[in-house]
Amino acid sequence: MLILECPYCGVTAEETELHAEGEAHLKRFGPGSDDAAFEGYLFMRENPKGVHFERWRHSNGCGKFFHAARCTMTLQVFGTYPAQTLEPPQDIRDRISAVYPGWRWRDFA
Numbered sequence: 001m002l003i004l005e006c007p008y009c010g011v012t013a014e015e016t017e018l019h020a021e022g023e024a025h026l027k028r029f030g031p032g033s034d035d036a037a038f039e040g041y042l043f044m045r046e047n048p049k050g051v052h053f054e055r056w057r058h059s060n061g062c063g064k065f066f067h068a069a070r071c072t073m074t075l076q077v078f079g080t081y082p083a084q085t086l087e088p089p090q091d092i093r094d095r096i097s098a099v100y101p102g103w104r105w106r107d108f109a
Helices: 035-043 090-099
Strands: 003-005 012-014 019-023 051-057 065-071 077-082
Antiparallel strands (some): 003 012, 019 051, 051 065, 065 077
């Protein structure tokens, strides 16, 4: 079971109190985008083995969206941060690098 901390209200909650919303840091497409780009946004998602960034919602709490960095192999959570953040904070990147020495954020950006 995953245990995540909401960065807004500070509550530490089990995943049953939260709602997974999919991959984080996606470039969203609006009116005027071509069909191939929109199709890729809707249907093409990463399913990595290792570090992954996800979007969550504190559905049984404050109701706000946030991002979580975790490992899909071990379920280790490296941290959570507000959804409006364009990239993970440095402390979370440092925690990931401590476990995975060759890891770099720019590989995800």
